[in-house]
Amino acid sequence: MTTTQPVLLQNLNNAVLTLSLNRPERLNAANDELLHALTNALKRAEADAAVRVVVITGAGRGFCAGQDLAEVQAGGAQTNFSEHLRRTYIPLIGAIRGLLKPVITAVNGVAAGAGASLALSGDIRLWSENASLVEVFSNIALVPDAGSTWFLPRLVGASRAFELMAFAEKVNAEMGLKMGLCEQVFSAETFAADVQAYAERLASRPLNALSLTKQALNFAQGNSLDAALDFEAVLQQRAGDHPEHAEGLRAFAEKRKPEFGKL
Incomplete structure (x- = not known):
């Protein structure tokens, strides 16, 4: 368990609910507590009539560095990856895609591994100039998960997606915008304000x-x-x-x- 409560910082402003992944000391690497808290927060946002747009971002200098492998492997060498995905990431990605309100992923820093999948899962993706995305799975001989094999090829094509996954090639903000991985890139200094303004414009729509x-x-x-x-x-x-x-x-x-x- 983390010492910070809640795991997600939540702020409702002008019909925009901002959810911040709050493990900045670990670049918001995901553990079970964070994943369950984010899923539950999305479910509450669905039921809250005051919420018209949801923003998912990261506290500190990272968006999400992926799965906290120390937690997954705590049970020993025979990690049950399938069970873990079905218990955590599959419900989370389903909650984002099934939420009947727009979801913006505001990528303020590195998005790696499952964090890259999370970054790609939004209806709209806004990046800071300091953002980067890397499908890091092949570096530890694993398969991209949490939806990356569905999201990434639909944005960049199957061959380019395979290349990014095979070589774990990092994509910076300039490259991401050109490749269609994000819709806007904002200055790091004004990122939070720019995202809020964009989200409020979206919240004013039907x-x-x-x-x-x-x-x-x-x-x-x-x-x-x-x-x-x-x-x-x-x-x-x-x-x-x-x-x-x-x-x-x-x-x-x-x-x-x-x-x-x-x-």
């Missing part, structure tokens, strides 16, 4: 429509065009029946900015 959009994108990743078209039609009806749509139409007619956050 939450129901964004939730349905996230569902549509998740569905389209594993289905045919015909199935995606049908699913879009179902979701479009839900969007059209929601008060957000009526507010959008009123605002358009009145030539003003829609106030989705007040609905």
